[in-house]
Amino acid sequence: MARARVYVTLKEGILDPQGKTVLRALKSLGYDEVENLRIGKYMELALDGEDGEKLEARLLEMCEKLLANPIIENYRVEVET
Amino acid sequence: MKFGVVVFPGSNCDHDCYYVIDKLLGQPVDYVWHGSTDVAGYDCLVLPGGFAYGDYLRTGAVARFSPVMKAVEKFAAAGGFVIGICNGFQILLEAGLLPGAMMRNTGLKFICRFVNVRVETASTPWTSGAKVGQVLKIPIAHNEGNYQVPHRVLVEAKGQGQVVLRYCSPEGSVLPEFNPNGATENIAGVCNPEGNVLGLMPHPERASEAELGSTDGLVIWRSLLDRCGVEVAS
Numbered sequence: 001m002a003r004a005r006v007y008v009t010l011k012e013g014i015l016d017p018q019g020k021t022v023l024r025a026l027k028s029l030g031y032d033e034v035e036n037l038r039i040g041k042y043m044e045l046a047l048d049g050e051d052g053e054k055l056e057a058r059l060l061e062m063c064e065k066l067l068a069n070p071i072i073e074n075y076r077v078e079v080e081t
Numbered sequence: 082m083k084f085g086v087v088v089f090p091g092s093n094c095d096h097d098c099y100y101v102i103d104k105l106l107g108q109p110v111d112y113v114w115h116g117s118t119d120v121a122g123y124d125c126l127v128l129p130g131g132f133a134y135g136d137y138l139r140t141g142a143v144a145r146f147s148p149v150m151k152a153v154e155k156f157a158a159a160g161g162f163v164i165g166i167c168n169g170f171q172i173l174l175e176a177g178l179l180p181g182a183m184m185r186n187t188g189l190k191f192i193c194r195f196v197n198v199r200v201e202t203a204s205t206p207w208t209s210g211a212k213v214g215q216v217l218k219i220p221i222a223h224n225e226g227n228y229q230v231p232h233r234v235l236v237e238a239k240g241q242g243q244v245v246l247r248y249c250s251p252e253g254s255v256l257p258e259f260n261p262n263g264a265t266e267n268i269a270g271v272c273n274p275e276g277n278v279l280g281l282m283p284h285p286e287r288a289s290e291a292e293l294g295s296t297d298g299l300v301i302w303r304s305l306l307d308r309c310g311v312e313v314a315s
Contacts, residue, residue, distance in 0.1 A: 014229060015263065017187045066146070069139055069175065071182040072229055 002047040002055055002081040008068045009040035009075070043067065052081045082311045084110040085123040087153070087169075089144045094130035094166065097286045102127075105289055106302055106313055115147040125162035125305065126153055128169025130222070130284060140183055140225045141171035150176055162206065162305060163278045167223055170270075170280030179271055179280045180238050181230035186223070187263030193222040195294065196261055198269045198283055199249040202242045205276040210304035216253045217246070217297035219283035221261060221269075226282040228264035228271075238271060246270035246281055 010016050016038050023037040049055050059077045068075040084102045088095045095112065102110040113120060115133075120126060133144035144150070150172075157163045157178055165173040173179045186192060197218055200211040211217070230238070238244060246269040249255045260267045262282075270281030285298030306313050 014184065015187065015227075017185055017189050017227070017263065021189060066138070066142060069142070069182050071231065072184060 002049055002052070002079055004045040004047055004055065004059055004080070005078045006043040006045065006059065006063060006067055007040060007076045008043070008063070008073050010038055011072055011074055014072050047079070050081055052079050055079050055081070082108050082124045082306060082309050083122060084108055084125050084127060085113040085120060086110060086127045086129055087113045087115060087149055088129075089115045089131065089133035089147060089172075091133040091135055092129050092131035092168070094168075094284065094286060097284075098127045098129045098166070101286045101289045101298075101302065105299070106306065108306070108311070113149060115144070115149045118148050118152050120149070120152045120156050120161075123156070123161070124309065125164065126156060128153070128163065128165040128172055129286075130167030130169060133168055133172060136168075136225070139175065140168060141173075141175035144168075144172045145176040154178065157273070157278050160275070160277055164207065164301075165278075165280040166284055166286065167221075167282055170282060171225060173278065173280045178278050179273060180234045180243070181228055181265075181271065183225045184227040184229050184263070185225050186227050186261070191222075191224040192226070192261050193220070195220045196269070196283060197249050197251050197253075197259065198246040199253045199255055201244050201247055204242055205245055205272050205279065206305050206308040207272065207276075207279045207301050208245060208304055209308050211300050214253055215300075216249060216251065217283075217288075217300055218251075218295045219285055219288040219298050220295075221283050222287075223262070223282055226262040226264060228268045228282075230265055230268075235265065241274045243271050243274060244268055245272050245279060246283070
C-alpha cells in the first residue's frame with residue numbers, strides 16, 4: 001500500500017478571486033506582512049502497488065486527465081511507498 | 082430537425098430546453114441519458130445547464146467522462162450541432178471541444194440576472210439570423226463564468242471568428258463595467274473553428290417567451306433552424 005499527495009495550484013497569471021479575498025481578510029486582521037495568497041487543492045490518495053516510479057507516472061497521468069486542468073492549473077505529486 | 086437534450090446527474094435546465102424545443106420551436110426532441118453511447122439520428126445535441134456531478138473538483142470535470150461524451154465528441158467531429166449552455170459550456174471546455182477553461186466569478190458570488198450580450202459574428206449557425214453588434218438580453222445564472230484562455234489560444238480563436246458573444250451595455254458597448262464575472266475580454270460565448278459547436282454562459286432557453294422577460298434567446302434557436310432549412314411558425 002502506498003500513499004500519495006497531489007497538490008493542484010493555479011498557474012501564474014491566473015487571477016484567484018478567492019485567494020484575493022482571503023488576503024484582504026488577513027490584512028484587515030492586521031497581518032500586514034502577507035503579500036500574496038493563492039488557494040489551491042490538496043488531495044490524499046491510497047494506492048495499491050509498491051513500484052514508486054510506476055505509481056508516480058500513473059498519478060501524473062491522473063492529474064493530466066482529471067485531477068487538474070492544465071489550462072489553468074499546475075500540479076505536483078508526492079508518492080510514499 | 083431532431084434534438085437530443087443530454088441529461089447528466091445534476092442537470093437542471095434539461096426540462097426548460099426540452100420545453101422550448103418541443104412547445105415553442107415545435108421540433109422533435111428526446112432526453113438522452115448521460116450513460117447512453119448512441120446519439121444516432123439527432124441533428125443537434127443540447128448540453129443543458131445545472132450542476133453535473135455536483136460540480137465536484139471543477140465544473141464539468143467529471144461530466145466530461147460520462148459515457149455519452151465520447152459519442153458527443155464523435156458527433157461534433159462529424160459536423161453535428163452541439164450547444165452547451167452554462168454547465169453544458171463548462172463540460173465542453175473540460176472535454177476540450179472548445180478552447181479555454183472556467184474559473185470562479187471574480188465577485189465570488191453566484192449571479193442570477195439578465196445581462197446584455199453583443200453578437201460578435203453572424204457567420205455561425207447559431208447567430209446567422211442576427212446582425213453583428215446586435216444586443217441580446219438573456220439571463221445568466223452561474224458561479225463559474227469567469228472564462229480564461231491562454232493568450233495565444235485567444236488570438237487564434239479571435240482570428241477564426243470563434244468569439245460569438247460578449248457581455249456589454251444595453252447599447253452594445255463592451256466595457257469592463259458590464260462584465261459580470263471577470264471573463265477574459267467579456268467573452269460570454271465561443272464556438273469551435275467550424276462553428277458547429279457553441280458554448281455560452283447565458284441561458285437562451287430562459288429567454289424564449291415574452292412572459293419570462295425576453296425572447297432574445299429565440300435568435301439563437303431560430304438561427305440554427307433557419308441554417309438547417311427548417312421553417313418555424315413565429
